[in-house]
Amino acid sequence: MIVTFPHAGSGWVPLKSLFDKHGIQCIVPPKSSKQTLSLGVKHSPEWVCLPYKILLGNMLEGLELGADTVLNIGGPGLCRLGYYAKLHEQALRDMGYDFQMVIFNWQEGGIVGLAKFIRTVLGTDKSWPQILGDVKFGLQQLLLMDSLERHVHHLRPREKTKGSVSKVWRDCGDRVCAAHSPQALKKVREELFGELDAIPLKPNANPLQVGFLGEFFMALDSFCNMDLEEELGYRGVEIHRSAYLTDWCKVWLFFEAIGLSHSKKVKKAASPYLSRDVSGDAMSSLGETVLHKAEGFDGIVHVMPFTCMPEIIAQNIFPRVVKDHDMPVLTLILDEQMGKAGMVTRLEAFVDLMSRRKMVQKRAARGAGVGVGSRP
């Protein structure tokens, strides 16, 4: 068996580590690129959302490199995600690939469902305690990746030399993946945080605080969002992303089941605007915006793929949220036609607007009586 799977943020780290540990050959597809996108676009209906195309491109690259088993995610849902896996499988078979697809139903069984899925792939000769130990260790690796990434978001707008934080971040996945024991993971954690904390910072940096939210996959995947986090960081913005894989795991694998999830707070905040779940992350986009305003954020960057059903609903409700909460929101609709230069121009204008608002608010708070139209 040679396993492959599509990319989803840092998800490849615990998966590859798990298969390496058990001696199962695993092909991580190359990082998503223009080549991945054109492969996906070529074999997808034009109207389907961008994540479908990118995931298909990843699978094609993995199969071309010799994989014979594809892991995918599926299950019920109100948007297209529910039937992605079946459509991917059919499309790949129509292209003539011979493989087996193993689908993880993310809405069924919580942590037990995940353990069953992993046992199906690793083999039923593995004991349950061993599988549960592997799941726990994989979640710890993911947790480390997410805390490193949060730290990267904090440091990037403060770094003295542009690119020093990204340079360390680029190696984090491989180094965490190579740690196969709790002791090795602890060591790599200390090393990576040490390297990040050794980066010289600007002494008086005062970054804008911006919420980064929207469709889960778009927010997670740096190729799809055209390195938006990096671009914002280089322009003096500290971003606070709502979507992390471990948050998703906490919600779906643990907390949702026992009613302790952060999503309850988010749903409450969104309830004046959206009273029922329309699937995807629409509820979270609206609720997090309201919560971020209360936390004193300077703005929101909202990303969504063209034709994304839940986020179109959120996008249409945003003007009311913006008006009620006086919160600047920039929505970026992404698809294969989007060019980076156009996106960067919009980002720069948005950062400029937030900086001016912040300056005006500061001066007003000091009683200087400066109007919105005043020159800085």
Ligand code: SF4
């Ligand atoms: S949330 Fe939107 S982009 Fe994501 S799978 Fe559903 S329709 Fe597609």
